[in-house]
Ligand SMILES: Nc1ncnc2c1ncn2[C@@H]1O[C@H](COP(=O)(O)OP(=O)(O)O)[C@@H](O)[C@H]1O
């Protein structure tokens with residue numbers, strides 16, 4: 001990490017409600033330009049909502065989000081998102097799904113071809129260019145989703161539980177592949193997950209989001225060495241951090257939020 | 273868990289079998305057999321019934337005579353023009369209105385009730401009004417035929433365009449799609465299968481619509497031939513024209529299916 005210049009992303013006292021349902025309350029965080037910040041929190045607590053606001057897909061009711069100093073009011077071109085359910089267009093083959101964003105920008109054909117081919121190589125999908133999404137496994141579809149985001153060379157990458165709909169083995173494989181890709185070209189990344197292990201493994205910092213409405217309950221710095229190797233998950237530091245985050249999430253809550261949190265978690269589960 | 277997996281495996285196997293019935297020589301053989309049975313039953317029934325319902329062979333003979341030097345080809349020409357014009361209009365107008373009703377809420381609020389009123393009204397009951405207002409020429413007939421054939425397309429497109437998953441719209445927004453690009457890259461490809469389903473039905477309905485239009489407004493074309501056969505109690509020629517129309521309808525629907533399959537290759541898996 002370089003000594004912090006201006007952060008790439010600033011979320012400043014973000015609040016949001018859907019009708020009567022308060023979802024985010026005064027959430028503040030920053031992401032530096034070469035930093036992965038994990039957002040971890042129970043299902044239904046508002047992680048996707050927060051990420052969508054950063055992406056410009058939802059609007060805040062209070063507070064402000066700035067990317068490179070620019071206020072986010074609509075999706076910005078230097079931001080890419082990877083979706084939980086891949087979000088590939090079933091009528092486009094894999095190559096053309098990955099080329100989608102560049103085509104929208106009317107990038108010259110030759111440059112599209114060069115960049116798309118490179119992205120496909122990077123995520124290990126060579127040979128499947130002509131396959132349609134339904135012919136690819138979930139893991140391969142998310143590789144394509146990742147390539148579609150990376151090919152835009154974004155300054156900020158938003159990941160919404162990208163591996164949670166994928167089987168455990170493939171998930172582990174993809175986690176480390178994503179880390180390798182990031183090592184080669186580190187960018188700012190906001191990595192949303194409900195898995196504590198994944199949050200610690202990926203992040204330089206872990207933001208623990210919890211409560212109803214959700215707020216930042218804890219912020220943990222992850223001082224594990226990069227590149228992160230597989231062996232890191234058995235290191236005492238990793239286990240220790242995982243324990244701390246677990247306690248942040250489920251341990252004795254502080255300042256009388258017991259009741260509201262208990263209710264929040266239950267009602268979120270009921271809504272699913 | 274395993275029981276569920278086994279059940280879903282057997283379900284998918286059964287589904288695969290169901291789908292494979294739609295392909296290849298088995299399907300063709302079933303089709304041929306049913307035709308032969310139908311014609312045989314017709315033959316037997318006609319033989320025992322006498323002049324008012326002639327057997328299959330007599331019908332084919334009558335058909336041959338009418339094609340050879342009779343009025344059938346000339347009539348086909350007249351009706352064919354009406355058919356093609358009304359089908360083309362149904363497709364173009366049906367898609368346009370369907371999209372407009374789906375994507376523009378105010379238009380839907382103003383006009384959607386009329387669509388369903390018209391859909392529920394038997395078109396024949398409108399024929400007197402149409403003739404009073406528009407006369408008995410070519411275009412009133414087109415109007416009758418369009419009113420009969422447009423709804424499957426219109427409603428299919430409308431429901432299709434309304435059901436575009438948010439996930440696709442999010443991806444488009446995130447990559448900075450303009451409204452025009454959204455229509456080109458998402459709305460049109462997503463709606464195409466719905467439109468094709470409607471068009472296939474309309475291909476057959478426009479046939480019926482053409483005959484109804486001709487029947488009730490200044491008969492000419494195939495309807496005139498049919499009407500003449502009816503008034504002279506020439507059941508052989510009535511059945512011959514019916515057979516002829518049915519054959520053309522089957523042919524046209526097959527063409528529609530062929531086009532559909534080419535357009536929607538992304539839906540069919542490489543294996544199945
Ligand atoms: N469009 C919406 N309208 C109303 N409520 C919503 C909407 N989207 C999400 N919610 C609610 O907001 C809460 C947070 O949802 P979400 O951000 O998807 O949580 P997470 O991603 O952490 O699982 C949930 O209670 C959910 O039901």
Ligand SMILES: [Mg+2]
Nearest residue numbers: 044047048161
């Ligand atoms: Mg979510």
